[in-house]
Amino acid sequence: MLLEVESLDVRYGRTHAVKALSFGVAQDECITVLGSNGAGKTSLLRALQGLTPSSGGRVIFNGEDITKLSPPQRLRRRLSLVPEGRQIAISLTVHENLQMGAYCRSDSDVARDINGIYERFPNLGARRDMQASVLSGGEQQMLAIGRTLLARPRLIMLDEPSLGLSPLLVERLFELITSLHLEGLAILLVEQNTQMALEVASRGIVMELGRATLTGAAHDLQNNEQLAAAYFGHSSH
């Protein structure tokens, strides 16, 4: 397993956001974490990257215990997070945002890799020297993902990447996720768009109130009644 999560606990004050969660992500896997608002998905990703301290359990990445490491230290070990709401630096130019993406690198391939991002996302290339604030929502998401790719991650965690995008852009986003996965990147995807997420992922984990209540192969989850229940609460039981 590339990433192993062992009975992870996350608390914010009195809120117990993630409760004894365990799962693993293999080298070439794309896994999706599903669940309604407040299920603890974002808390999970933040704790895995080290933005929020975990209050119990262990996180093993590539055989190393990273539970106590800072977010930059985890990034240098090739674990990365694209946070919710495409948090790009809007006062920096598109190019500067990409340069920041390679902040943790000191090799000579950075310029070539940035050009690779421009080839992949021609819209970004066309707006190279503009402030990132002028980008559309879709372009901002491409910048957020492109920037993260420049750190050369082995596992990329995406928190609600389709939020606020038009259906056409959501379609393109999922094509991108699929191609990243085919290129050998492991992916941990948190999504509200359950159907799309289950199409690209091989496995799914359903969270309810901080616990994993259901895990399984993506195609088994697609028509699962319990999954629907997880989104609409427990009233149907």
Added chain:
Amino acid sequence: MAAAADVTFQRNILIKAAFGSAALIALALAVFLGGHVIAQQIISGLMLGAIYLIVAVAFTLTIGVLNFLNFTIPSLFMLTGMIAWALLKSGLLSFSGSWSWLIALFGGVVVATVASLLVERFTYRYFKAKHGDATEHAIPLVSSLGFLLIFENLVILAFGSESQRFPVPFKADLHLFGLVIGIPQIVSLVSALIVVAALSYVLKQTKIGRALRTIAENPEIASLLGVEVTQVVPVLFLLTGMLCGLAAALFTVNYGDVSPFMGDNIGTKAIAGMVLGGIGSIWGAIIGGLIVGLTETMSVHFLGGDSVEMVIWGLLLIVIIVAPRGLFGHAALGKGKL
């Protein structure tokens, strides 16, 4: 949304253009009506403004990146002057002969820079490490105020509260077009220009500059991109110490006087300059510092020494009523504006 932003942007440019041309017309009119006497005042004003602007830039950097009004800045300024004077008086530097004044000032800058790093350790870093980003902004602010008073009173305990002569070797003045310009005045203006150019270069073109601007906007993004924020923040305090030290060295060379209170007046004027120009904007601090310097010498000349504070703070009030963000202020208040 975009259209609204455009309108605001255009209005901002209009306001800046109006202020800019008003200032130029006033200067031209003053020179035309007053001749050499006024031109001489303008030179003194720009020299004084050069010192204010360096300190204003130090204020604006910490506010822009950390949203932290660093009240120790006046005491860092004062430490430089007083330590330099003490070094010179102690006779430790007699080996360096006629250059000892310069080495003494350098020693003062080093002490101010170390003091600034101490402040970072025990105000900003201490509280951030303990309580994270949830720290009340007032807590580092109040503790930096504590450092200001501690540094000032330590210096008073050690050297007394009188102001002291700091001997400077510049005797000759330049005579240009009938104007008398002191060599220290030229050194001040040139140094201020160099500092500003170097700082803009660092912020725009270097890795650490991009990291600082990203922290300014959102420390969490910076952290996700691999920036160890707690390791970069001391760089900011290092810069603060060096800027205050340089400004104080220039001040000392220009006036030949140091005292435990020399930072207080400079500090408040620099804050006025920074607010005038727009909090968090480097260019705002530069222009604001120069305006305050010019306003000071002009009001001394026309209205007498007692009018200075009234004119400067009156001008500041008018500017923030007309343009609450200052001349170069950004749309959002708080952080992320370098």
